[in-house]
Amino acid sequence: MDVGIVSYGAYIPRYRIVPQEIGKVWGTDGESMGRGLYILSKSVPGPDEDVITISVEAARGSLRRCNVDPKQIGAIYVGSESHPYAVKPTSSIVAEAIEASPNMTAADFEFACKAGTAAIQCCLGLVGSGMIKYGMAIGADTSQGAPGDALEYSASAGGAAFLLGSEDIIAKINRTVSYTTDTPDFWRREGQDYPSHGGRFTGEPAYFKHITAAAKRLLDVMETSPSDYDHAVFHQPNGKFPVRVSKQLGFNEQQIETGLLTPSIGNTYSGAVPLGLASILDVAEPGDRIFAVAYGSGAGSDAFDITVTDAIKDLRLEAAPTIKELVERKKFIDYATYAKYMNKIKLKEAVE
Amino acid sequence: MAVARFWRENASRYNLIGTKCGVCERVYFPPRSVCPTCHRASIGKMEPFKLKGEGEVLTFSIVHEAPSQMEMQKPYVIAIVEMDEGVRITGQIIDAELDDVAIGMKVRTTLRKVSDEGDAGVIHYGYKFMPL
Numbered sequence: 101m102d103v104g105i106v107s108y109g110a111y112i113p114r115y116r117i118v119p120q121e122i123g124k125v126w127g128t129d130g131e132s133m134g135r136g137l138y139i140l141s142k143s144v145p146g147p148d149e150d151v152i153t154i155s156v157e158a159a160r161g162s163l164r165r166c167n168v169d170p171k172q173i174g175a176i177y178v179g180s181e182s183h184p185y186a187v188k189p190t191s192s193i194v195a196e197a198i199e200a201s202p203n204m205t206a207a208d209f210e211f212a213c214k215a216g217t218a219a220i221q222c223c224l225g226l227v228g229s230g231m232i233k234y235g236m237a238i239g240a241d242t243s244q245g246a247p248g249d250a251l252e253y254s255a256s257a258g259g260a261a262f263l264l265g266s267e268d269i270i271a272k273i274n275r276t277v278s279y280t281t282d283t284p285d286f287w288r289r290e291g292q293d294y295p296s297h298g299g300r301f302t303g304e305p306a307y308f309k310h311i312t313a314a315a316k317r318l319l320d321v322m323e324t325s326p327s328d329y330d331h332a333v334f335h336q337p338n339g340k341f342p343v344r345v346s347k348q349l350g351f352n353e354q355q356i357e358t359g360l361l362t363p364s365i366g367n368t369y370s371g372a373v374p375l376g377l378a379s380i381l382d383v384a385e386p387g388d389r390i391f392a393v394a395y396g397s398g399a400g401s402d403a404f405d406i407t408v409t410d411a412i413k414d415l416r417l418e419a420a421p422t423i424k425e426l427v428e429r430k431k432f433i434d435y436a437t438y439a440k441y442m443n444k445i446k447l448k449e450a451v452e
Numbered sequence: 453m454a455v456a457r458f459w460r461e462n463a464s465r466y467n468l469i470g471t472k473c474g475v476c477e478r479v480y481f482p483p484r485s486v487c488p489t490c491h492r493a494s495i496g497k498m499e500p501f502k503l504k505g506e507g508e509v510l511t512f513s514i515v516h517e518a519p520s521q522m523e524m525q526k527p528y529v530i531a532i533v534e535m536d537e538g539v540r541i542t543g544q545i546i547d548a549e550l551d552d553v554a555i556g557m558k559v560r561t562t563l564r565k566v567s568d569e570g571d572a573g574v575i576h577y578g579y580k581f582m583p584l
C-alpha cells in the first residue's frame with residue numbers, strides 16, 4: 101500500500117523583528133549577530149496566538165485544500181516544545197476545532213525540534229497498518245530564547261499540518277529512517293521559562309552528526325545519491341547550519357533553496373522541516389523527489405524520501421495561503437512591542 | 453467565567469455552529485432552541501447549522517480603554533460582521549492595521565485565544581475575524 105501526504109496547510113504569524121532591534125536593547129551588534137546566524141528577521145506570535153491557534157489554522161488549511169471529511173481522521177498528533185499547557189493536550193483542542201472528534205485518538209508529542217516529523221512517522225504507521233484511514237500530523241512552535249541570550253535572535257513561531265493517508269496522495273513517502281542518541285545539547289527543565297544549551301556542543305556532535313547519520317542511512321537503504329533529488333530540506337536552527345550540512349552531504353544550493361525559510365522567519369523549531377516541506381510542495385511538479393531530514397536536540401534525526409504524484413495537480417492550493425504568501429505577509433515590530441507580545445514583561449494584574 | 457460554561461459552548465465557539473429554523477430557514481448564531489420569528493412552530497425544527505466563516509464588516513469601533521484581559525492588544529477593533537448566511541456576529545478584528553479597517557471589508561474567522569483565567573487557569577479559545 102502506498103502511504104503519503106493527502107494534503108497540507110501551514111501558518112506563520114505576521115509579526116517580524118530584525119536582529120538589529122534585539123541587539124540595540126542588549127548593547128550588542130545585532131546586525132553582525134544576524135549575519136553570523138544568517139537570520140534577517142524572525143516571526144513573532146501575536147498576544148492571542150499560541151501553538152494551538154497555529155496548529156488549528158494550519159490543519160484547517162489542509163482540509164480546505166482537499167475533500168476529506170474530518171470525521172474520517174483517526175489520529176491527530178501535535179509535535180511541539182511549546183504546548184500551551186504542561187498538562188492538557190493541544191491535540192484534543194485541535195481535534196475539536198477541525199470537527200474530527202470524538203471517535204479518534206490524539207496525543208501531543210515532544211522531541212525538541214523533531215516532534216512534528218515523529219508525528220508524521222506515527223501516522224504513516226497507523227495508516228499503513230490499516231488501523232486508521234487518515235492521520236493528521238502537526239509540527240508547530242512559539243519558541244522563546246531568554247532575554248539577551250543568543251537564542252533570542254532565532255527562536256520564532258510557525259507550524260505546518262500534514263494529512264496522511266493512502267488514497268489520492270499528492271506525495272508518496274517512500275521511506276523514513278531515524279537516528280537517535282542520548283546527547284545533552286539543549287534542554288529545558290519542567291517549570292523553567294527558557295531553555296538552556298550546551299554552547300559549542302550544539303554543532304558537530306549534535307546537529308551535524310545526527311543529520312548526517314540519518315541522511316546517509318536513508319541514501320543507503322534507498323540506493324540513491326543526492327543528485328537523484330529535486331529538493332532537499334534540513335532542520336534549520338539558523339540559516340547557516342542547513343547550508344553547511346547539505347554541502348557536506350553533496351546537495352547543492354538549488355536543491356535546498358525552496359525549503360530554506362529560517363533567513364526570513366527564524367527558527368520555528370518543530371515547525372521548521374514541516375514548513376520547509378510545505379514550501380517545496382507549494383511549487384513541486386509530479387515526479388519531483390524530495391529529501392527531508394529533521395533534527396531534534398536530545399538528540400535525533402528523522403529522514404524522509406518522498407515522491408510527488410500526479411494528484412498534486414488536483415490539490416486546491418489556493419484554498420489556503422502558500423508559504424510564499426505567509427512569509428511576505430509581515431509587519432515589523434520594535435523590541436518593546438515584541439517584549440509585550442512574548443510576555444517578557446509581567447502585567448500589573450499578574451504581579452498583584 | 454466558569455470553565456463549564458465555556459466548555460459547553462466550545463463546539464459552537466470553535467466552529468461557528470449555529471442553528472437554522474426548519475420553518476422559516478433563518479440562521480442564528482449563537483445557537484437558539486426556539487426561532488424568535490416562528491415561536492412554537494419552530495420547536496423541534498431547529499437544526500445545527502455551520503457557518504462558512506466569511507462575511508463583511510457592517511460597523512466597527514476602535515477600543516482604547518481595554519479590560520485587563522485585552523491590555524496587551526489595545527488599541528484593537530471590535531466589529532459587527534454580517535456573515536454570508538445573513539446572521540450578524542460581533543467579534544474582534546485582528547491582523548489588520550487600524551487605518552485599513554473599513555465598513556464593507558471582507559473578513560473570515562480564525563481561532564485565537566480570547567481570554568484566560570490567570571497564569572494557572574484555563575485558556576479560552578474562540579473565533580476572531582481576519583481580513584480575507
Ligand SMILES: [Zn+2]
Nearest residue numbers: 473476487490
Ligand atoms: Zn423560524
